[in-house]
Amino acid sequence: DAGVIQSPRHEVTEMGQEVTLRCKPISGHDYLFWYRQTMMRGLELLIYFNNNVPIDDSGMPEDRFSAKMPNASFSTLKIQPSEPRDSAVYFCASSTTNTGELFFGEGSRLTVL
Amino acid sequence: AQSVTQPDIHITVSEGASLELRCNYSYGATPYLFWYVQSPGQGLQLLLKYFSGDTLVQGIKGFEAEFKRSQSSFNLRKPSVHWSDAAEYFCAVGGEKLTFGTGTRLTIIP
Numbered sequence: 036d037a038g039v040i041q042s043p044r045h046e047v048t049e050m051g052q053e054v055t056l057r058c059k060p061i062s063g064h065d066y067l068f069w070y071r072q073t074m075m076r077g078l079e080l081l082i083y084f085n086n087n088v089p090i091d092d093s094g095m096p097e098d099r100f101s102a103k104m105p106n107a108s109f110s111t112l113k114i115q116p117s118e119p120r121d122s123a124v125y126f127c128a129s130s131t132t133n134t135g136e137l138f139f140g141e142g143s144r145l146t147v148l
Numbered sequence: 149a150q151s152v153t154q155p156d157i158h159i160t161v162s163e164g165a166s167l168e169l170r171c172n173y174s175y176g177a178t179p180y181l182f183w184y185v186q187s188p189g190q191g192l193q194l195l196l197k198y199f200s201g202d203t204l205v206q207g208i209k210g211f212e213a214e215f216k217r218s219q220s221s222f223n224l225r226k227p228s229v230h231w232s233d234a235a236e237y238f239c240a241v242g243g244e245k246l247t248f249g250t251g252t253r254l255t256i257i258p
Contacts, residue, residue, distance in 0.1 A: 083245070126191055126192070128191070135197070135243055137192070137194065139191030139192045139193070
């Protein structure tokens with residue numbers, strides 16, 4: 036079975052550019068989570084969805100970040116405009132439950148120059 | 149607020165030796181507790197979880213963890229490590245929203 040699929044795996048962009056990260060959750064999973072991982076701050080929950088509806092976006096750092104889930108099989112995390120401090124690995128994870136058993140994608144490594 | 153502390157940033161053990169990774173948590177109720185493992189360049193994989201019941205839980209790859217409420221701990225153990233266990237290990241607490249510790253990097257020496 037396919038796991039959580041993220042694209043792109045690597046993205047290098049210049050400050051001020053728009054970045055869109057994509058995620059396809061595991062079929063049948065109705066929870067989707069976006070995490071950011073950095074050396075300084077570790078793993079941070081940015082936002083999560085249940086049945087395509089955003090439940091908690093309190094972790095989204097600022098208005099430059101937005102996330103959508105237009106259907107059960109696709110989600111995007113957008114950064115506009117991007118800044119060097121946004122450089123990180125962004126993980127998408129999905130789950131069938133609300134009990135913390137997450138399935139992670141391999142991540143999207145973002146470098147903003 | 150929930151929080152997780154992993155006091156060891158980096159641990160080095162010899163192949164075949166036993167392993168214990170420490171985790172302390174803060175949570176307002178009975179916690180759901182987890183250990184995840186991350187290999188280089190990969191996402192996190194669930195090793196084991198504790199919800200309730202038996203305080204010693206078994207996971208994949210020969211790992212186990214023990215929940216000790218009195219010590220607010222959930223330490224991960226393995227009796228004999230293999231070179232393939234080299235990775236970063238994260239303890240997490242919560243339910244719908246997980247809070248992760250800062251991770252412990254495990255290095256295995258032959």
